[in-house]
Amino acid sequence: MIERLTRIALWIDERVYISKLFAATAGHSVPRTSGSWFYVFGSGTLVCFMIQIVTGICLALVYVPSASEAYSSLEYLNYQQQLGWFLRAMHNWGSNFMVAIMLAHLIQVFLFGAFKYPREMTWISGVVLLLCTLGMAFTGQVLRFDQDAYWGLGIGAAMAGRVPLMGPAIVHMMLGGPIIAGETLSRFFTLHVFVIPGTIIAIVSLHLRLVLTKGINDYPVPGKLVNKETYIEEYEEELKKDGVPFFPKAISKDMIFSGLVLLGIVGCAAYFGPAGPRGVPDPSLINTAPKPDFFFLWLYGVLSLMPDYLETVLMLTAPFIVIGILFAVPFISNTGEKSPRRRPLAVLSVLFIFIVLGVFNYLGTFAPWSPHMEAWTSAATPVNYLEGRSPLERQGALVFHNKQCVNCHSLGGAGGLRGPTLDNVATRLTGDQLVRQVIQGSGNMPAYGKNLNPSEVTALVAFMRTLHSPTESPARDSTRSEQAAAEKTPAKALAQTGEMQE
């Protein structure tokens, strides 16, 4: 029996050359030093991609890529399809893991100088894979066809619409029509399911082929320089001297890491469950605050905090500049030192980029630049800001809420962070300055002159004059005596009285 099976196996192998293929790929010789824990991220990314293919195909069995049905098919997947929630969760977490591990791979490859001669094309194909993966992350977010997806598309359209002359045509092309609707979802489905995955499979094949033909990067040693004349010879000599077959010698760490990644995906999926869908993609339901997924939060921050005079220029050129720099990396530094210990600029660049992106992402989690649209009806005024205050001052606290000031300015930690917090505004601005600021606005604050009557302004300013810590006295106009100021206008007199009561 066994003999017969062996004969069948040998017959098949003789026809399709599996063992030869295996020897030429998994069995190829790698430097012993590359069997390192630092070298596990590439295969980890590939494992994530495979999970995405499997779970993606499963989801496509049920998901309906139609603007009118997509949302309900996602709900069906979550609540009715057996284990649908789990497959959705795995696909979502597979995506998070894939982006994260791919970034780790990118950093490792950059810091270890693996992009240098003769592996320029390996790096470049890797950059294409990075862009494809981010493209998958964005289009995947669109397929979760909810309010965030709808307005995310709106943001994409608004950015594309800024292109001079071609803008409207590009928007039309992107949306497949004059508005975000049925054809928009269909084309993002096509991108997410056919175009980009096809590209990824093709480029991954190239990427892996390059790893085979140009060899995996040898572990960098400080002082061992890359020289175009001698590098290939040295590398081959090292392979002969100290090479091991990738399978079974160098693969063990990859396998352990891949196993952990798979368990991580399954564990996160089981514990956290699927993401969304959050709200029917009906634009007429306007009480929504769209937010991008985690890996695009930094972009959310950048778009909010860019100076407005630079905005259009940066939006339209920065992506190309950044992508251009990524592609140019192997040509900027093609030979020489590989070890991060001798490349301080490379290490600092990585730290700088990740600190910047990390800070923007952190800010994106609570979005201080967005007004809190519901704060005026939900944020509580701290009790000690009201206790022992005059009726006028309390009236001012009401005005502060009724006129939505609290949507942008917080009190006692409750409210928006768009404008400065007003917990001790009285120490920064005098009564006159407060009146002016409220009525005329300035900087990022709208002018409220038309929308507040004089008594509301008076009450509001009286309230704000009480906002200071007990140990600090409120700001005063030093050019005038308080008495003279109090006599001039009743409004100020009232404000002044409020101050004196403390």
Add this chain to the structure above:
Amino acid sequence: MAVTEPETLKKEQPKTLHIEMPRRAFLLKLGFILNGIAAMFVSVPVLGYVLSSFRTEGPFKSWIALGPVESFPENQTRLAKYRNPYTRPWDGPTANIPCWVRRVQGEKFQIFAINCTHLGCPVRWFQESHLFMCPCHGGAFYEDGSHASGPPPRGLYEYKYKIENGQLWVYGGQLPTLNQSA
């Protein structure tokens, strides 16, 4: 093939060489030309199909009734909704387009697109402070749609409107962007 193996050809079939070579070269050339022509016939319709949505002119916009004029009180701003005039049967809820209708006085209206001029998020009207605020990046607009604060580069997009038979009509159907207002 023939080009790389002239020696073996010479040995085995010295007589046919001169006839064979130009014939194969001719066939190769013919193959290229034929496939070039075929590629053109294939790609023109494919590209025409895909790129057709670059066209921004079309029957996209039209007049849509928003309701009787009396349903919009003077000095107030209200949310109105309409079904986008250019729809597909499978558009679902995405074709429910909202807009802000401000009746200034009498027959004087302003109809604003919901989309913030910064990056298209839905602006919300606050009657108490007479401001439109955007939940995304913090833009704010005054009641007449002009820019009040934040990153938006201009005031709110305004639709054309008309009053006919006591009805308020809006000229809509296109997502407004910076280079193509409503």
